[in-house]
Amino acid sequence: MTTAFDELDLQLLHGLQIAPRVPWAQAARILGTSPVTLMSRWDRLRDEGLAWVVAHPSGEGDVLTAFVDVDLEPGRQSEAVATLVRDPRALSIEQSARGRDLMITVMARDLGALSRFVLDDLPRVPGVRRQRTSLALQIHRQGRDWRLQSLDQHQREGFEIARRQSTAPAGPLPRDPQPIIDLLAADGRAGAADIARSAGRNPATVRRHLGRVVGSGLLSFRCEIAQDPTLWGLHCTWLARVPEESKERTVAALATLPELRLCVSTSGETNLLVSVWARSPSDLMRLERLVGERLPWLSLVESVVILRTPKRFGWVVDERGRATGEVIPPVIIGDDPGTA
Incomplete structure (x- = not known):
């Protein structure tokens, strides 16, 4: 089995992980190629569902992030997943091999809004039998921090400069930023010309408003990559118990793992x-053994293999882990009166 990515693909994607909205001309200078080559590469990767740029609510400030484990009635998993995929409040959905049927990530403005979703709305989803909710107390590392390790130091520094330039504050938010936010949810790299055409608005006005939305911190941009079975065959979530006095050194040690996608105190x-x-599987065993040797105070309570991820921060994903192109713009529970 051959990988879907070649060396330049991986370099491009590593660059987009650092600076998701870097201009093609700037990326081409860093990688020593042409803008046309990178645009062509990106179009292919995106069209095949191998990579995409997500724009989702940043969750900064007082926003609550929660992980909801859901148990389903036998034989009703497909029905429940189909319903939850359409729900913009379910940011990400994972189907697990044990311990629970689904793991859902949500964000909420407050505990009341989260409670209404979990206690009142979720039980009405066809097939849902039981749920358990954990709050994210501190997010130490997240998917947008994961890197491919395909660039040298000079190239990484170039993309870091591009990231700072593309997200610099550019003034107060426009009066109604939602049309721009919705279009960015469907294409996190959308430029002013693309948005102006889609929204039927003046390009100069859109360019100014777009800069303000991107620089506001309201949205978090990340380059998502399909889980290529030849490179990353297993997605696994560990549920662990760590003494509070050892939490800081535990997180610091885990952060050195290139395989780390998410680390959250809950x-x-x-x-x-x-x-x-x-x-x-053998690589996963190596990781678990390594963690056990280096962090003997960490108690690994569960090691949960993720079988499928039908939705990743609003993007609908197929059985191969590739984006289908369909996007359900994610919302923070409590922001939309119609869904809170």
């Missing part, structure tokens, strides 16, 4: 959630 029976992408 409420509940376990207090640390860790997500990794491993190359194979």
Whole structure:
């Protein structure tokens, strides 16, 4: 089996992980190629569902992030997943091999809004039998921090400069930023000309408003990559218990793992959630053994293999882990009176 990515693909994607909205001309100078080559590469990767740029609510400030484990009635998983995929409040949905049927990530303005979703709305989803919710108390590492390790230091520094330039504050938000936000949800790299055409608005006005939306911190941009089975064959979530006095050094040690996708302190029976992408079952065993040797105070309560991820921050994903092109713009629970 051959990988879907070649060396230049991986360099481009690593660059977009650092600076998701970097202009093609600037990226081409960093990588020593042409803008046309990179545009062509990106169009192919995006059209094949291998990579895409997400723009989702940043969750900064007082926003709550929660992980909802859902148990389903036998034989009704497809029905429940189909319903939840259409719900903009379910940011991401994972189907797991054990312990729970679904793992759902949500954001809420406050505990009341979260409670209404979990206690009132979720039980009405066809097939839902039971749920358990853990709050994210502190997000130490997240998917947008994961890197491909395909660039040298000079190239990484070039993309870091591009990232700072593309997200610099550019003034107060426009009166109604939602049309721009919705279009960015469907294409996180959309430029002013693209948005002006789609919205039927003046390009100069859109360019000014777009800069303000991107620089406001309202949205978080990230380059998502399909889980290529030849590179990252297994997605696994560890639920662990760590003494509070050892939490800081535990997080620092886990952050050195190239496979680390997510590390969050949580409420509940376990207090640390860790997500990794491993190359194979043997590679996962190596990781778990390594963590056990280096962090003997960490108690690994569950190791949960993720079988499918039908939705990643609003983007609908197929059984191969590739984006279908369909996007359900994600919302923070409590922001939309019609869905809170």
